[in-house]
Amino acid sequence: MDKIQLKGCRFYGYHGAFSEEQTLGQIFVIDCTLSVDLKKAAKSDDLEDTVHYGLVFETIKKQAEQKKYKLIERLAGAICQDIFDGFAPVEAITIRITKENPPINGHYDAVGIELERVRE
Template identity: 70%
Template sequence: MDKIILTGCRFYAYHGALAEEQILGQIFVIDAELFLDLTAASQTDNLEDTVHYGLVFKTIKKCVENNKFQLIEKLAGVICQDIFDHFRLVQSIKIKITKENPPIAGHYNTVGIELERKRP
């Protein structure tokens, strides 16, 4: 299956199980892979035969910045459902959400989750 890829999308928001995260906020980095058939778009050169990744970015941004969840698993699920609701060509999604600086003592690059969902 073909895919559209968005990587390194950065948003400031207030998700997290710890009080500090919900008060101070932090940067969330999101990577998304949207799986769909791009055959028509590759032949027609018509935007209507694909998914506009600028609109996908706006959809992700709205989900991240306009909600507040304890779990990034919930945030990822909401993003997936919103993408399915707005982009009929998308058949499945892989989404990764990472936090670079959560309030965890230790040395690491990032912490995060990855979900894979198929259209219901």
């Protein structure tokens, strides 16, 4: 299956299990891969024959910046549902959400989750 990728999308949001996270907020890095049949677009050179990744970015941004969840798993699930609802050609989604500065005492680059969803 062909892929459309959005990598390293950065958003400031208020998601987290701790009250400090929901009050102070933090940066969330989101990578999203969409499985889409791109054969028609590869021949036609027409935006109508693909999924407009700028609109997908705005869909992700809306959830990441305007909503508030305790779990990034829930944030990822909500983003997947919005993408499936708004973009019929998307057959599957892999989404990764990373927190670079979670409230964990220790040394690490980042923590995060990855979901894989297939259209039902």
